[in-house]
Amino acid sequence: MKSFKKMLVDKGISPSMQRIKILEYLSKNRIHPTADDVYRALVKEIPTLSKTTVYNTLKAFTNKGILTALSVFENEVRYEYEQQPHIHFKCLKCGRIYDINEKYDYLNDKYIAGHKVIEHHVNLKGICKNCLEKEKEDE
Amino acid sequence: MKSFKKMLVDKGISPSMQRIKILEYLSKNRIHPTADDVYRALVKEIPTLSKTTVYNTLKAFTNKGILTALSVFENEVRYEYEQQPHIHFKCLKCGRIYDINEKYDYLNDKYIAGHKVIEHHVNLKGICKNCLEKEKEDE
């Protein structure tokens, strides 16, 4: 597998230490983190890290197609490394966001009602398996 | 059709003038407005209207199932009166949000990967019909 440095160079982004660390974090932590999550995780290693750098870098990566930005509700953008389109499920109880890998008929790069579709997001909300089990135990 | 006042009473919400006007606005303006859109439209008629009232009312209506809240990206919540589930399409050029009424296999009230689905949102992004036509004209 390609190194993160090489991946950035291939996309025409100069591979600064901050950028490599941010990409590495997104790659290894598939938890759909917010910009603030990324900042809080990395500032431990890089004490001089600036939040502006995190915001700028995440936005730049997204524009280059390295990351995907999503808003599964709420007023904050979340990012993920995964590229394959997939469904997101947000638990209303514990707040976790799950990736769902069931088959799904996607519409990317097609037309619908005359509009050209470029991105396709399916966001579900409900009670996750874990929380359902906990509910049962409490009875 | 039921009056807005009756609709609120039926849901156990006392029908103040502000609440009726807000519900009426959402019902008659199917443009997925933000809280601020609602405020700016109604403050003309009700000069003393407070933004807090608008935020609180929209949230209360949503909890009662009178409105649906959606975030088709960006950092602001939008509301709509429509209850039937449908697809949303956001134009990356003009920013408009369109309702798509194509048939669609919804998952509401089902289980997926063990999780209980309560809400189902399909959000597309791309270039709308209108903007595509404008692009052609400009060539």
Add this chain to the structure above:
DNA sequence: AACAATTTTGTAATTATTACAAAAGAGTAA
């Protein structure tokens, strides 16, 4: 009218994000 409960209002606080300019770093020609 007097009182209690509800609703609205206005302002302050919070949070996510962006703007912007100074500081730091990297690369390169003399």
Add this chain to the structure above:
DNA sequence: TTACTCTTTTGTAATAATTACAAAATTGTT
């Protein structure tokens, strides 16, 4: 090495959406 330029990072200030909260206004009831 130094001088210069270009890029990136940093830190702070500004915006924008939303929420907290308490005072003021309204409504309904004795």
